[in-house]
Amino acid sequence: MTTTIAMAGKGGTGKTSLASLIIRYLLKHNAAPILAVDADANANLGWSLGLTVDKTIGSVLADFNDVKMSIPPGMTKEAYLNLKFNGAVVESKSVDLITMGRGEGAGCYCFPNNVLKEFIDKLAVNYRFLVMDNEAGLEHLSRRTTDNVDELIIVSNHSVKGVRTIGNILDLVKELNLNVKRQSIVINQAPGGVDPMIVEGLNNLGVKADAVVPMDNLIADYDLEQKPLTELPDSSPAVRAVDGLMEKLLAGRLGGAGR
Ligand SMILES: Nc1ncnc2c1ncn2[C@@H]1O[C@H](COP(=O)(O)OP(=O)(O)OP(=O)(O)O)[C@@H](O)[C@H]1O
Numbered sequence: 196m197t198t199t200i201a202m203a204g205k206g207g208t209g210k211t212s213l214a215s216l217i218i219r220y221l222l223k224h225n226a227a228p229i230l231a232v233d234a235d236a237n238a239n240l241g242w243s244l245g246l247t248v249d250k251t252i253g254s255v256l257a258d259f260n261d262v263k264m265s266i267p268p269g270m271t272k273e274a275y276l277n278l279k280f281n282g283a284v285v286e287s288k289s290v291d292l293i294t295m296g297r298g299e300g301a302g303c304y305c306f307p308n309n310v311l312k313e314f315i316d317k318l319a320v321n322y323r324f325l326v327m328d329n330e331a332g333l334e335h336l337s338r339r340t341t342d343n344v345d346e347l348i349i350v351s352n353h354s355v356k357g358v359r360t361i362g363n364i365l366d367l368v369k370e371l372n373l374n375v376k377r378q379s380i381v382i383n384q385a386p387g388g389v390d391p392m393i394v395e396g397l398n399n400l401g402v403k404a405d406a407v408v409p410m411d412n413l414i415a416d417y418d419l420e421q422k423p424l425t426e427l428p429d430s431s432p433a434v435r436a437v438d439g440l441m442e443k444l445l446a447g448r449l450g451g452a453g454r
């Protein structure tokens with residue numbers, strides 16, 4: 196069974212960084228194979244994982260609709276699309292990555308999107324974990340990719356506005372009828388402890404912070420140096436906070452640290 200972990204949250208709150216640290220945790224605990232899905236149009240999960248992305252699903256879809264694809268005789272459109280989608284999977288030792296890329300342009304994408312959904316569902320069964328980095332809206336979770344989420348990680352910064360967005364996301368999950376087994380609230384880039392105003396805002400939503408990830412200069416340094424976040428040391432405060440959350444969520448389902 197594949198465990199699906201999906202990120203949600205307002206722009207710039209740290210979804211991609213935390214997705215990378217979740218993958219770091221899984222790697223450390225020998226939970227491979229892992230499929231990372233970058234569902235943000237402005238893709239950058241590959242960078243954070245140190246993987247080079249040449250082709251995105253978006254470009255395959257665009258080619259398909261531009262009739263740039265000449266389908267070999269005897270091959271169905273569906274088989275050909277699957278072949279092309281396969282070509283957009285970046286493989287590495289323990290993590291494979293599929294990058295959605297920019298959204299579709301004009302035209303009808305129902306057919307290729309349905310093929311894509313099935314492709315990802317079929318692909319995912321080969322992995323122990325699927326970690327999906329998303330853009331702020333969650334619509335595509337139901338539209339383009341999987342709608343079954345075991346762990347939804349809702350990321351907010353340490354601000355009252357951010358907490359309000361958590362409320363919107365919680366509403367969206369209900370509206371979209373997503374099958375979310377559990378949702379966790381993460382306050383990222385916290386300056387120290389959590390301000391009582393934030394705690395009150397969360398209380399009003401009937402939730403609490405499941406993890407508080409501190410401001411961590413190492414993340415900014417790695418960003419500047421373009422080093423993968425999966426290589427952050429165990430001593431990084433952000434790594435420690437994410438590891439703590441993962442221990443709680445997976446509650447001993449994985450073995451001890453392998454590296
Ligand atoms: N705990 C942290 N400490 C310090 N810097 C952080 C932390 N988390 C994230 N950042 C920085 O904040 C910025 C935004 O992070 P990130 O790209 O992960 O957010 P995002 O939610 O994925 O953004 P987007 O919505 O644009 O995809 C990045 O420059 C990242 O390096």
Ligand SMILES: [Mg+2]
Nearest residue numbers: 210211235328
């Ligand atoms: Mg991002």
